[in-house]
Amino acid sequence: MSAVDCLRVDDRLIHGQVMVGWVLPLNIRRIILINDRIAGDLWQQDTLKMVVASFSGKVGLDILELGEAAEFIRRNQCREGRIIILESVADAEALYDNELTLPGLNLGCIHAQAGREKVLSFLYLDSGEIEAILRLSQKGIRVIARDLPGSRAVDVVKQIKNKRRQ
Numbered sequence: 001m002s003a004v005d006c007l008r009v010d011d012r013l014i015h016g017q018v019m020v021g022w023v024l025p026l027n028i029r030r031i032i033l034i035n036d037r038i039a040g041d042l043w044q045q046d047t048l049k050m051v052v053a054s055f056s057g058k059v060g061l062d063i064l065e066l067g068e069a070a071e072f073i074r075r076n077q078c079r080e081g082r083i084i085i086l087e088s089v090a091d092a093e094a095l096y097d098n099e100l101t102l103p104g105l106n107l108g109c110i111h112a113q114a115g116r117e118k119v120l121s122f123l124y125l126d127s128g129e130i131e132a133i134l135r136l137s138q139k140g141i142r143v144i145a146r147d148l149p150g151s152r153a154v155d156v157v158k159q160i161k162n163k164r165r166q
Contacts (some may be wrong), residue, residue, distance in 0.1 A: 006083040009092050010108035013038070013085055014048050018108075019055040021148040022083060029081035030060045032072070034091060039065040066091055070098035089129040093136060104142035105133075107156055119159050120145055130160055 005026060010018060013033060023031065031052060038044050045063050052061045064072055069084075076082070084102075086092050092105055109122045116124035123145050125133070133143050137157045144153040 005080060006106055007102050008083060008106045008108050009086045009089055011087050011110050013087055014051060023059055024056060025149055027081060028059060028083045032082055032084045033061065033063045034066055034069045034084060035087050036065050039063050066094055069095060070100060073100050089132045093132045096136060096141060104144060105136060107145040108147060120154060122147055133157060
C-alpha cells in the first residue's frame with residue numbers, strides 16, 4: 001500500500017490551486033512537502049503552515065529535506081490521505097530511486113525558463129527533466145500532467161516522444 005495518494009511536481013509548491021483543486025477534493029489529510037530550501041527556512045515553513053491552516057484546520061503539513069523523506073515515507077506506509085509535493089522532476093526522480101511504493105508522477109505547473117521547451121500550456125521541460133522522465137517511465141512509473149484532478153490526464157512520455165518525431 002502506498003503512503004500517499006498523489007505525488008505531484010509543481011514549481012509553485014503549495015498555493016491556492018493545490019489546496020482548492022487537489023487537497024480538499026481528494027480529502028487529503030496531510031501534505032508532505034519535500035524541499036531542501038523550505039526545510040531550511042523557518043519563516044517560509046511558518047508561512048506555509050498558516051496557508052494550509054487557513055484553507056482547512058484538518059490538514060497537516062510535514063516539511064522535509066529530500067534526504068530524510070524516504071525514511072519518513074517508509075515509517076508512514078499504512079497511512080492514506082496524503083499528497084507529496086515536490087518542486088522539481090530531479091527531486092521526484094531522487095525520491096523514486098529509494099525504492100518506495102509510490103503512485104505515478106503527476107506533473108503540475110513547471111514554468112517556462114531559458115532552456116525549457118513547451119510540452120503543454122502549463123508544462124515546460126529542459127533536456128535533463130525530459131531524460132529523467134524517460135528514465136522513470138522505463139522503470140514502469142506512469143508520468144502524467146494534470147492541472148486539476150478532474151482534468152484529462154496527459155501522458156507526458158507520449159507527448160515527449162511525439163514532439164521528438166516532429
